[in-house]
Amino acid sequence: MTRTSWWAEHAWLPTGVATDVRLEAQDGRLTVVRPHSRPREGDVHLPGVVLPGLANAHSHAFHRALRGRTHGGGGNFWTWRELMYAVTRRLDPDSYYALARAVYGEMALAGMTVVGEFHYLHHDQAGQRYADPNAMGAALAAAARDAGLRLTLLDTCYLAGGLTGDGHLPLDDVQVRFTDGDVDTWAARVARLEADVTDATTRVGGAVHSVRAVPRDELAAMGEVTRGRVVHAHVSEQPAENLAAQMFYARTPTELLADAGLVTDRFTAVHATHLSDDDVALLGEAGATACFCPTTERDLADGIGPARALADAGARLSLGSDQHAVVDPFEELRGLEMHERLESNERGRFTPDELLAAATVEGYRSLGWDDGGVLEVGRLADFVAVRTDTVGTVGSKPGQIAYSATRADVDTVVVGGRTIVERGEHTSLGDVAELLGAALASVREHQG
Secondary structure, rough: OOEEEEEEEEEOOOOOEEEEEEEEEOOOEEEEEOOOOOOOOOOOEEEEEEEEEEEEEOOHHHHHHHHOOOOOOOHHHHHHHHHHHHHHHOOOOHHHHHHHHHHHHHHHOEEEEEEEEEEOOOOOOOOOOOOOHHHOOOOOOHHHHHHEEEEEEEEEEEEEEEEOOOEEOOOOOOOOOOOOOOOHHHHHHHHHHHHHHOOOOEEEEEEEEEEEEEEEHHHHHHHHHOOOEEEEEEEEOOOHHHHHHHHOOOOOOOHHHHHHHOOOOEEEEEEEOOHHHHHHHHHHHHHHEEEHHHHHHHOOOOOOOOOOHHHHHHOOEEEEOOOOOOOOOOHHHHHHHHHHHHHHHOOOOOOOOHHHHHHHHHHHHOOOOOOOOOOOOOEEEEEEEOOOOOOOOOOOOHHHHHHHHHHHHEEEEEEEEEEEEOOOOEOOOOOHHHHHHHHHHHHHHOOO
């Protein structure tokens, strides 16, 4: 039985920002959350404003190898994708582990406490299974555990090479390592993965890569085998996806997923950029989640999704860093609001509480951690202390700290009552920049 206690000058509670807050945790859960309290002997003093743990609801860890190397030219999502595919050609379980551990370490330094890894890099470069068919997933789980993060491994079904108006394309020589061949084989592998997971900080969810990569008949099968599980899917990230789906199926991607029974309150539509009004209504009526990744969506020139319309329709919103061109939850949070301002010519499209909920409790919920993302007795003891005395944050009101803070202002990160970041340094990984440098150099050396 482990018990730890903290005291914070300010903390963001479900009722709003409170002052002089004592927190106690036992066995990874909050047992005391008491505002207007004096610190006691033994309490750890947390600087600034304490926020609930920040959720990264959509990650592709290996995309981090592209940061600062794919932004200088022209093109679009589809040309960027070819560069992304090149990274996959040389990754194996060992190099994947090293890269993901460093990337998750970077997330921890930025204040992220749980990550949803959208995982489709399953097999070797020739599409053959490793001796352990879940070796790549196990590498991700080990990396998150070593970095101190909670992980929902969103194991992804990927069966086709794309979709045109004439139908689905065969897999190319890169995509063969993504596929299990059919839904039943995918489900059997995932069941084995779930059985092998013994770490309480790791959970297994499901994902449909997209309606481009999973034909309609297989979507129906996915609806059956994933029942009760959180399921994510890339949805309408590009107009070309919508056009192909309309031409071949006479349905939008959202409609195809809904027809298969996948659009429920356990479903997350990632990006959800180019939705019709009917799509928005479908997601809202289901109480589904839309995961926006603002820094990626603007980097790839994807467009601005209908976040406010989705929220008004009843959908929930979460946030992810996706390709990790930026790993900063405050930038994603602000992006949700700022993109809406550009579209609407109005400020205050979301309240500070709504933005924080997207970054915390809704992200946790979308990843199957319904007991996280809130500073409340009985919830997971996951939280982040953000300094208010830095060049960027000094003078900010505690309730508006998310508008001024960046990842550099994160002082302390606690997951399950265990401190993984202290005074801006990772407590177990050491120099995360050095780890990133070594992992990236290895990937690029193998790329040639």
